[in-house]
Amino acid sequence: MLLRDLVGRADLRLRLLHGDEAALDRPVRWVYTTDLPDPGRYLSGGELVISGLVFRTSEADTERFVAALAKAGVAAFAAGAAVFHGIPDDVVEACRRHDVPLVEVPEEVSFGAVTEYVVGSVTAARGERLAVSLGRQRQLLAAVAGGAGLDELAARVGAEIGRTCRVLSATGRLLAGGPLPERELGEAVRTFLTAERLPAATGHASDGARGQRGNPAGAEAGAAQRAEPVRTVFPVGPSSELRATSWFVAVDGPPPEGDRAEAVGELVAVAALDRARRGEGLRVARDIADDAIALVAEGAGERPELPVRLRQAGLDPSAAHAVVVAAFEGRGRAETARSVLVDAAAHLGPPVVGTLEGHAVALVPGDPALLDRALARIAPGLSGERLTVGVSRPAFAAALAGALQEAQHARSLAAQRPGPLQVVTATEVTSHVALLAAVPDEIRRTFADRVLAPVLAYDTRNDAGLLETLEAFLDCSGSWSRAAERLHLHVNTVRYRIGRVEELTGRSLAHFPDRVDVFLALKSR
Incomplete structure (x- = not known):
């Protein structure tokens, strides 16, 4: 009253x-x-x-x-x-x-x-508001049961309160509502990620924004509009959840009050239900994604299982895909990195995201540059956290194992750089990894077998440690003494073993082209 x-x-x-x-x-x-x-x-x-x-x-x-x-x-x-x-x-x-x-x-x-x-008046008013709220909830839930999408529900609530409502993810992915200019999208995401408390209002309307909203007469009206927040953001999901993996609702204008606030709260609740439903779908597809990534890691580019798994995961096996590897520092963070990667990779299309050796791994279609922009939006919300990401060049199924190695190498480079978020793309990888990533898996394995098969066979028969010695010798840039020190062997033992390797491979490690062949064969296994 x-x-x-x-x-x-x-x-x-x-x-x-x-x-x-x-x-x-x-x-x-x-x-x-x-x-x-x-x-x-x-x-x-x-x-x-x-x-x-x-x-x-x-x-x-x-x-x-x-x-x-x-x-x-x-x-x-x-x-x-x-x-x-x-x-x-x-x-x-x-x-x-x-x-x-x-x-x-x-x-x-x-x-x-x-x-x-x-x-009496206040109680009656509360009863009326409760009845309206329950009626609205029934309508929204009936719409959901009838197959209405989140976009339709956001539009319905927006029409009721007279404001535009959007549902967004932490990487700026638009889940419902109309698109936002990049600057306003970034501001909304930054407010959601960094606000001490939610809901929170974003920055205030600029002159351009005021012009779009109309030109109220009089200096007093203009001053009032200058003080009006552009929009207000509300969290979707529990407050204990990491915001970088969450959704939020953005409502144009200052914080709504009364019935408008209740209507927005109901949209937030429905969005949380929709998010949980989508999460269940992703969990169902998780095993397929893990199988596909495991096949890639095994170098199964030429095996028929990989195209089948890619197709089951929703990817076109005849198209090129980039491989993305992401990790948070610290143990037990693979699932958090995977959640971030699922959201960011969805900007490019249906992603296939799993985990491998404690890292999140995604196979994504489209332009990886979009992924870089999506990840950059969550950087303000990584206070106290450190996320490193490596992105390969797009590769066809036969060369995905090489692309995985390229992405892993790129992430290793990212881990050496300071800052809460580092994304290194394949264009920054200039080592042999980039060369090998472009070679189909079967060709790389054939080359490695042709060069190293005699050494592997000899080690199998005699447990001679030739391969281990060869790797140490090349890692030490051909230094006998450093290789011996690393392996805790006498220098003469290292010389003997490397001599056996040269006999078996028919290559002289003192000859630079032969040394390159052996090095690339080791990296192609």
Whole structure:
């Protein structure tokens, strides 16, 4: 109810001693009767405070009491006239100073009658709002049951409250509602990720934004619009969840109140249900994704199982796909990295995301540059966290194992760079990894077998440690002493083993082209 409803009640004969039209439009949330000298601790705002002025023994008492009401943000102060046979001037002046609406309750009107009217009106209004809310919830749930999508539900709530509603992910993926300019999208995501408390309002309307909303006449109207937030963001899901893996609802304008706030809350609840439903679908597809990524890691590019798994996961096996590897620092963070990668990779199309060796791995279609922009949006929300990402060049199924190695190498480079988020793409990888990634898996394996098969066979028969010695020797740039120190062997033993390798492979490791062949064969296994 509004204060004007109470003052306008003829049988109560209340008289407004201080307050203008705006004051009469203040909502009365509840009623509180007191004669405490300082009732501030018991007030939360919006109450009609009723007092018989028994607390008043001096003007200082009045000042203290009214100041407490103003600080609490009460709707109005209803003062009884019975004790002083009217309302003392200092009470009126204090209410004027603190801008607290003042209502006189005549001697013949009991506080009980005023209280009964306020409680009855507020309770009835709450019942009506509850009925409206339940009706809206039934309509939304019926729409969901009837197959309505999240986009349709956001539009329905937006039409009801007179504002545009959008549902977005932490990487800026639009799940419902119309698109946003990149700057405003980034601001909405940044507000969601960094606000100390949610819901939170984004920045204020710029001159351009004001022009789009209309040009209100007068400097006062213009100033008011300059102070209006562009939109308000609400979290979807539990507050304990990492925001970088969450959704949020963005509503144009300042924080909605009353019925509008309730309608937005119901949209948030439906969005949470939709997110849970999609999450269940992703969990069902998780095993298929893990199988596909495991086949890629095994170098099964030429085997018929891989195209089948890619098709089952929703990818076109005849198209090229980039491989993305992501990781948070610290153990046990693979699932968090996977959740971030699922959201970011969805900007490119249906992603296949799993885990491999403690890292999140995705196979994605399209332009990986879009992925880089999506990941960059969550950087403000990584306070205290560190996410490193490597992205390969697009590769066809036969060369996906090489692309995986390229992405892993790129992520290793990212891990060496400072900052909460580092994304390294294949264009920054200039080593042999880039060369090998472009070669189909079967060709790489054939080359490795042709060069190293005699060495592997000899080790199998004799447990001679030739391969281990060869890897150490090449890692030490051909230094006999450093290789011996690493392997805890005598230098002569290293020389003997490398000599056996040269005999078996027919290549001299002192000859640079032969050394390159052996090195690439090792990296192609």
